[in-house]
Structures are given as C-alpha cells and as structure tokens.
C-alpha cells in the first residue's frame with residue numbers, strides 16, 4: 096500500500112517537474128540547496144557542541160578537590176582549607192583576624208578520651224547515650240522541645256521553639272525528685288543509683304565519671320562545700336553565688352565565708368550578695384529557676400562532659416586583644432566566641448569528638464547567638480530608625496483602641512535580620528522582580544551536599560562521623576558551592592549569565 100502511494104507521488108512530481116519553466120526549476124533548486132546547507136551547518140554545530148560537552152564532562156574534567164586542612168591561622172593556629180581564604184586573602188573565621196584570644200581548653204581527662212575513642216562495650220554505650228550521661232551529670236538542665244526529623248536518617252538534634260537553662264536549689268523537696276547539682280551532695284553510690292533510675296540506658300560502670308567530676312570540677316566541689324557549711328551551721332542562712340567575674344571585688348559585699356574557684360558561699364543575712372545576673376543557689380526553694388544564657392557559668396554547668404574542669408563560657412566582659420582591637424567595637428560577641436571554640440585545631444578535641452552532645456552544644460550556641468542578636472535589636476530600636484514605621488504604629492494603635500485593647504511595647508524586627516518573616520518576604524519579592532525583568536529561568540540547578548565527599552571523610556578523626564560534625568560538613572559544602580558558582584558565573588560553562596538567584600537550605 097505504502098509503496099503504491101510513494102510511486103504515485105513520484106509520478107506526480109515527475110509530471111510537475113516536466114511542466115515547470117527554466118526559472119522555476121532554478122528557484123526550486125536554489126531553495127533546496129540553501130535548506131541543505133542550513134541543515135548541514137546545524138548538524139555540524141550540534142556535533143561540535145556534543146564533542147565539547149563530552150570532552151569536558153566525561154574525560155578532561157577532574158573531580159573538584161579541596162585537598163586537606165593544611166592551612167593554619169597565624170594567630171590562633173586554627174586549621175583551614177586553602178579554598179577558605181576570603182577576598183582579602185586571610186583566614187578570619189576563627190579569631191576575627193587575631194582580635195579574639197580565649198584561654199585554651201584544658202587537657203582532656205584520660206577517662207573521657209578513652210570513652211570517646213575506644214570500641215569497647217562501655218565506650219560504645221557512652222558514645223550512643225552521651226546526651227543522657229551529660230544530663231545525668233549536669234548541674235543545670237537544658238529544656239527544649241526536641242523534634243527529630245522524620246525518617247530513618249542518622250541522628251539529628253533538632254529543636255523547636257525556645258531553650259531554657261534551669262537550676263535547682265541545693266535540696267530537693269517532696270514534690271521534686273533530686274536531680275542535677277543536688278546529686279553531688281549525696282555519696283557517689285547513692286547519687287549514681289538515682290542517676291541510673293532516671294536514665295535507664297546508662298551503664299553503672301560508666302558512672303565512674305561522677306568520681307572524675309568530683310575531683311576536677313569546681314562546681315561539684317562548690318555544691319559539696321555549701322552542703323558541709325549548712326551541716327555545720329544549720330540555723331543560719333547560707334547562699335552560694337556563681338560569680339560572673341572571678342576577680343569580683345568582694346569587699347563591696349559581705350565577705351564570703353568560703354570561696355572556691357567559681358563560687359562564693361555567703362553565711363548570714365547581713366549584706367547583699369552581688370545581684371543581677373549572677374546565679375544564686377539557695378538551700379531550699381520553690382522548684383527550678385531559669386538561668387540567663389548570657390551567664391558565663393551557663394555552658395560549664397549544662398555541659399560538664401564537654402567542660403569537665405568547668406571552663407567558663409562567654410561573658411559580656413570579654414574584650415578583644417588590645418593591640419588588634421578597633422576603636423569602636425572592642426567586645427567579643429557571642430558569635431566570635433563560638434566561632435573561636437568551634438574552630439578546628441590540631442590535637443584531640445573533647446568538644447568536637449563528643450558526637451551527639453556536640454550537636455546539642457552547637458544548636459544551643461546558635462540559639463544563644465541569635466538570642467543575643469535579637470536582644471541587641473530590642474535594645475537599639477532607636478538606631479534602627481523605627482520612627483520610619485510611624486504609619487504602622489498609628490494603624491496598630493487605632494486597631495487596638497477600636498477593639499478596646501492596650502498596645503504593648505512594639506519591637507520592630509528589621510528585614511535585614513536573616514530568617515525573619517520580613518527578610519524572607521523581601522527576598523521573595525526581589526526574586527520575583529528579577530523573573531519579571533529577565534524572564535523565566537533557563538536553568539534550575541539543585542546542588543546537594545554529600546557526606547561521603549573525601550574532604551569531609553578526611554577531616555574526621557577517630558570515631559567521628561560526618562553527621563556529628565555539622566561544622567565540617569557546612570564548611571566543605573560552602574567551598575564546593577562557591578566553586579560551582581564560579582564555574583557558572585565566572586567561567587561561563589553554560590554561557591553568559593545575566594542574572595541568578597540562589598538559596599541554601601539545611
């Protein structure tokens with residue numbers, strides 16, 4: 096049937112051509128030749144493009160490699176990858192170009208090092224349940240709504256909402272079971288049996304950590320000392336202050352009866368102990384009290400297994416190194432403090448090796464840092480030119496008076512605060528404006544992080560796993576992302592880029 100149709104068509108065409116004039120034949124042939132030329136040119140360019148893509152993608156392009164962490168910060172000896180140089184050819188993420196200098200954390204006790212690096216039954220139990228062990232041995236509790244992500248992925252410490260750090264009085268009452276710092280006044284075996292009751296997945300053989308903390312931790316010593324004082328003077332009032340500043344001038348207040356490295360214990364009613372932000376422990380009280388995240392005792396009291404010798408956390412009195420500070424900003428911020436602590440330096444690091452507890456510490460540090468930024472905004476509304484929002488304020492007052500409500504103190508969160516609803520809204524509007532000007536995007540590229548990238552695996556020490564080292568994972572991801580953007584924008588792999596938008600999710 097088909098062959099019949101083809102032969103009929105050929106017959107018709109032959110008849111047509113026999114009828115056409117010389118001119119018509121010339122036109123037909125030149126049109127055909129032009130079409131042929133175009134087709135050949137297209138085929139040639141397609142082939143060239145295919146060759147180019149093949150040669151780049153398959154054979155000639157080697158996998159991007161950041162190498163090893165061999166670069167060292169001259170000021171604080173933090174380790175870096177070469178690609179982490181900033182635009183002024185410096186490494187500044189660790190100590191802010193030499194401005195921040197913190198005392199080194201003390202040598203890790205052998206027992207903790209063994210538990211984190213060995214493969215024995217005890218060590219594995221400790222590594223799996225390190226957060227329970229820490230909670231059992233802590234002096235202050237950390238409360239947050241823990242919401243693990245769904246699915247069967249590796250462990251991820253994720254919280255929702257606010258974090259509270261709470262501290263209990265020295266003695267428990269009938270309503271509350273003894274816990275946290277209170278346990279250090281019991282003898283070791285009783286304290287441990289109570290801890291195991293509260294944390295059934297812990298092993299009693301690992302609870303020798305209690306003995307370790309009693310010998311080296313100044314907070315444990317302070318609790319015990321206060322208990323002994325009360326035993327010897329049962330009738331007088333005793334209170335203990337964890338001092339914000341160890342060099343506090345005690346003559347302004349009544350001289351403490353007893354003083355340890357971190358605490359002053361006051362006996363008697365006369366005189367006021369230093370007030371405001373210091374943590375005060377009374378013998379008996381109503382339940383737990385919140386302690387400020389701005390207090391330098393916060394970290395060592397919540398994380399005794401990360402800071403077994405009670406090394407102090409951030410305090411608002413920390414100043415930049417004198418010879419490198421600038422005239423205006425000379426205090427160490429929360430962000431700078433944690434950036435210094437989280438920087439990788441050579442040698443064994445108790446902090447970085449502590450797995451799930453390290454994750455918790457990082458989350459806690461982030462919440463504290465964001466909290467202090469929010470606090471700044473709350474206290475500096477004038478500098479943020481809130482008067483520009485006058486119209487908004489008027490609208491709110493009118494609405495409130497219509498509904499018979501009272502307007503509270505208004506705090507404006509500027510759109511420059513990353514992650515705030517207004518920042519999201521602004522970025523979204525910007526992105527849409529770009530789409531309207533430049534048209535719909537030609538490329539939609541998704542770039543994911545691979546925890547098995549050799550750079551990440553090479554940076555793991557001992558029994559560390561990538562899921563427990565979010566600091567390393569994000570640094571490698573950032574380097575690879577910058578390289579991808581350079582490929583697209585500077586090296587024009589897909590041609591000239593007129594506009595681009597990107598967002599990082601994690």
Ligand SMILES: [Zn+2]
Nearest residue numbers: 168171189190
């Ligand atoms: Zn440094």
